[in-house]
Amino acid sequence: MKENGATTAKRRENGMPASSLPKENSLFRQWTGPLSTDLTLHPGDFGLGKVPARLRPDATTRSVCGFCSTGCSLDVHLQSGQAVNLTPTVDYPVNLGMACPKGWEALTCLSAPDRATTPLLRNPQTGKLEPTDWDEAMQVFTLKFKALMDQHGPESVAFLSTGQICTEEMAFAGALWKFGMGALHCDSNTRQCMATSHVAYKQSFGFDAPPYTYADFEESDCLVFVGSNLCIAHPIMWQRVLRNKKNPEIIVIDPRNTETAMNATQHLALRPKSDLTLLYGIANLLVQNGWVDCGFIRRSTTGFDAFADFVRQFTPDKVAADTGLTVGQLYRFAETIHTRKAVSFWWTMGVNQSHESTRTAQAIINLALMTGNIGRPGTGANSITGQCNAMGSRLFANATSLLGGRDFLNPEHREHTAKILRIEPSYIPAKNSLAYDQIIQGIADGKIKGLWVIATNSIHSWIDSAKLDSVFDRLEFLVVQDMFKTTDTARRAHLILPAAGWGEKEGTFINSERRFGHVKKVSRAPGQALSDFNIFRLIAEYWGCADLFTQWTSPQAAFQIIKKLSAGQPCDITGIEDYRHLDAEGGIQWPFPPSMNDETETEDSSSRERRLFSDGKFFLPDGKAHFYFDAPRPVSEPTDKDFPFVLLTGRGTSAQWHTNTRTAKSAVLRTLYPAEPYVEIHPNDATRLCLEPNSRVAIISRRARIEITAIVTPTTQPGAVFIPMHYNVTNQLTKAEFDPHSRQPSYKYCAVRLEAVRT
Numbered sequence: 120m121k122e123n124g125a126t127t128a129k130r131r132e133n134g135m136p137a138s139s140l141p142k143e144n145s146l147f148r149q150w151t152g153p154l155s156t157d158l159t160l161h162p163g164d165f166g167l168g169k170v171p172a173r174l175r176p177d178a179t180t181r182s183v184c185g186f187c188s189t190g191c192s193l194d195v196h197l198q199s200g201q202a203v204n205l206t207p208t209v210d211y212p213v214n215l216g217m218a219c220p221k222g223w224e225a226l227t228c229l230s231a232p233d234r235a236t237t238p239l240l241r242n243p244q245t246g247k248l249e250p251t252d253w254d255e256a257m258q259v260f261t262l263k264f265k266a267l268m269d270q271h272g273p274e275s276v277a278f279l280s281t282g283q284i285c286t287e288e289m290a291f292a293g294a295l296w297k298f299g300m301g302a303l304h305c306d307s308n309t310r311q312c313m314a315t316s317h318v319a320y321k322q323s324f325g326f327d328a329p330p331y332t333y334a335d336f337e338e339s340d341c342l343v344f345v346g347s348n349l350c351i352a353h354p355i356m357w358q359r360v361l362r363n364k365k366n367p368e369i370i371v372i373d374p375r376n377t378e379t380a381m382n383a384t385q386h387l388a389l390r391p392k393s394d395l396t397l398l399y400g401i402a403n404l405l406v407q408n409g410w411v412d413c414g415f416i417r418r419s420t421t422g423f424d425a426f427a428d429f430v431r432q433f434t435p436d437k438v439a440a441d442t443g444l445t446v447g448q449l450y451r452f453a454e455t456i457h458t459r460k461a462v463s464f465w466w467t468m469g470v471n472q473s474h475e476s477t478r479t480a481q482a483i484i485n486l487a488l489m490t491g492n493i494g495r496p497g498t499g500a501n502s503i504t505g506q507c508n509a510m511g512s513r514l515f516a517n518a519t520s521l522l523g524g525r526d527f528l529n530p531e532h533r534e535h536t537a538k539i540l541r542i543e544p545s546y547i548p549a550k551n552s553l554a555y556d557q558i559i560q561g562i563a564d565g566k567i568k569g570l571w572v573i574a575t576n577s578i579h580s581w582i583d584s585a586k587l588d589s590v591f592d593r594l595e596f597l598v599v600q601d602m603f604k605t606t607d608t609a610r611r612a613h614l615i616l617p618a619a620g621w622g623e624k625e626g627t628f629i630n631s632e633r634r635f636g637h638v639k640k641v642s643r644a645p646g647q648a649l650s651d652f653n654i655f656r657l658i659a660e661y662w663g664c665a666d667l668f669t670q671w672t673s674p675q676a677a678f679q680i681i682k683k684l685s686a687g688q689p690c691d692i693t694g695i696e697d698y699r700h701l702d703a704e705g706g707i708q709w710p711f712p713p714s715m716n717d718e719t720e721t722e723d724s725s726s727r728e729r730r731l732f733s734d735g736k737f738f739l740p741d742g743k744a745h746f747y748f749d750a751p752r753p754v755s756e757p758t759d760k761d762f763p764f765v766l767l768t769g770r771g772t773s774a775q776w777h778t779n780t781r782t783a784k785s786a787v788l789r790t791l792y793p794a795e796p797y798v799e800i801h802p803n804d805a806t807r808l809c810l811e812p813n814s815r816v817a818i819i820s821r822r823a824r825i826e827i828t829a830i831v832t833p834t835t836q837p838g839a840v841f842i843p844m845h846y847n848v849t850n851q852l853t854k855a856e857f858d859p860h861s862r863q864p865s866y867k868y869c870a871v872r873l874e875a876v877r878t
């Protein structure tokens with residue numbers, strides 16, 4: 120970090136003295152920005168004659184939903200430019216007129232009483248958070264972070280961001296932090312959901328490139344879901360499956376009898392964390408029976424022979440013994456893949472949140488490659504994203520990868536990026552940031568002393584969260600930038616920066632199928648809350664590095680910078696003109712180089728729904744995909760006589776989103792899920808433990824003990840229990856274990872015991 124320290128010092132020489140700091144009125148007022156003026160529809164277009172006059176809209180605009188990665192479009196109905204209601208967009212290629220409960224209720228949380236409406240600063244005397252103004256907040260922010268960096272070096276501070284803010288904001292935050300403020304360590308909650316897919320694709324294909332389009336849900340004649348409860352986690356994608364007219368085989372690989380498994384034609388209810396063994400066993404059956412696509416393997420892949428040799432050891436008998444499945448089930452699965460013409464493989468967190476997640480994801484990719492099920496309609500090795508903009512975070516957050524999916528360690532990439540941003544190449548660190556878990560460890564070790572948390576709720580969502588409270592005690596300065604002042608993490612902050620939420624700012628999200636969608640400002644943020652983009656502008660001014668960011672004047676301007684950063688990369692979007700172009704096309708999938716404009720003029724659906732690799736060419740230097748594999752490893756905390764149950768965690772209902780920060784604000788959504796945390800227990804186990812349905816039960820791991828309600832149901836296997844992730848007690852139990860390649864936490868397996876609570 121010698122180079123960075125020097126550049127930091129140089130920039131600080133140019134820093135403004137406190138007396139010359141701009142006053143908040145002159146800065147932030149002009150940045151609250153106008154409401155969207157792009158009003159594309161009128162009341163007559165959607166027949167709202169029965170709506171009470173006070174709610175009757177006078178215009179409508181469109182915006183992409185800010186919860187999950189599906190990226191549904193919502194028609195937001197406005198009165199005097201302010202959102203009053205919404206309905207799903209009918210002619211958007213993603214959701215085709217549908218929305219899940221979260222989407223319908225997306226506006227509700229904006230008027231919640233616990234919004235942060237002014238900066239809040241903790242009073243050291245009283246220990247309480249007290250309102251302040253932006254001027255004092257910015258002075259404290261800059262002086263504290265600068266003091267820590269001066270005293271302990273640029274690696275003594277870090278930020279943790281999110282996949283929930285706009286691409287333009289992510290890019291600005293990452294550039295500001297690393298190039299403007301001279302800091303290094305930053306990561307985001309994308310580490311918790313998509314780091315595995317990022318690494319798996321990057322290694323296997325040469326770039327983080329989910330290959331599919333949602334039309335593939337309808338065009339497959341066999342869909343294989345691995346660790347994915349699509350019915351409730353991505354309900355609109357599931358609706359696309361239900362539109363499939365090919366009478367598809369639906370194969371679900373999941374230890375739980377989830378809503379999706381209940382709708383499967385084959386449910387492989389394997390033992391928890393035996394998925395890698397199963398996938399290698401299926402690969403072996405395909406090889407042994409000659410059910411592989413030799414032409415595709417020869418033309419488009421490398422490493423197959425070594426892989427085929429490796430999987431030979433995964434005989435049907437061994438795989439059946441390890442997974443708890445029958446040999447017959449294994450043969451039926453393999454034969455189905457062979458006989459169907461268009462097989463698509465889909466995975467989500469059951470794979471990504473595992474101790475050997477990257478190799479498991481690549482075992483899925485390998486099945487698609489060896490059977491030639493990629494690049495054709497209805498096929499693909501398809502990772503489904505979690506958050507609305509986790510894909511934006513993977514490509515443009517400047518955290519793990521340099522902006523645009525480039526490499527911090529590559530001098531040519533640094534040079535190229537510096538030229539586009541009109542900054543000195545030496546401002547770009549030639550070193551990678553620590554990952555999320557390493558940042559947390561750095562805090563625990565006393566090396567990281569200042570933390571800035573943006574739009575995420577680490578104390579609830581991070582693994583082994585019982586420990587996090589005491590880890591955060593070690594921080595000398597914690598800043599939380601959020602819509603709400605009441606999150607578990609915000610309550611710990613020394614300084615809260617009030618942020619606008621979805622619907623109160625403009626930008627873009629990139630959905631699961633690589634589609635850029637336009638997010639619009641349809642409501643004013645309350646009080647003094649600012650968009651994240653404008654908070655970053657304010658910080659640049661107060662830090663004294665605004666001269667590096669003169670191009671970053673607005674989200675629209677930042678989008679033009681992002682376009683330039685994408686040029687020549689697989690995610691090239693230089694053919695997209697601006698936000699209006701996105702609106703006109705119903706969102707646009709990357710890549711979209713200028714030549715694509717000619718194709719979209721034909722107006723056929725193929726130009727609106729595009730998949731990758733139809734030419735059999737991948738992004739590795741030789742143009743081929745590569746087979747990666749490793750021997751399965753045991754989990755670090757197997758069950759034993761003291762902790763005989765496996766704890767599984769995951770999504771509870773389609774009405775809840777992550778830490779429930781926003782979804783709990785809706786009275787409608789609250790009726791759709793249990794208010795109190797609960798655990799699902801198999802009836803055999805409940806009987807053995809004398810647990811009555813709906814009684815209180817203690818769940819005890821080596822890290823914590825919680826008491827919750829017992830729901831007795833055969834959705835879990837005997838010996839396994841399930842607790843939804845949305846309750847803040849859940850992660851007190853989980854064990855901090857990580858995949859070695861992606862450093863993604865393994866939320867899906869730890870050992871617990873159960874005790875009835877007698878009242």
Ligand code: SF4
Pocket residue numbers: 184185186187188189190191214217218219220221222223353354355356
């Ligand atoms: S499926 Fe996802 S994107 Fe669509 S409405 Fe629901 S939360 Fe929003």
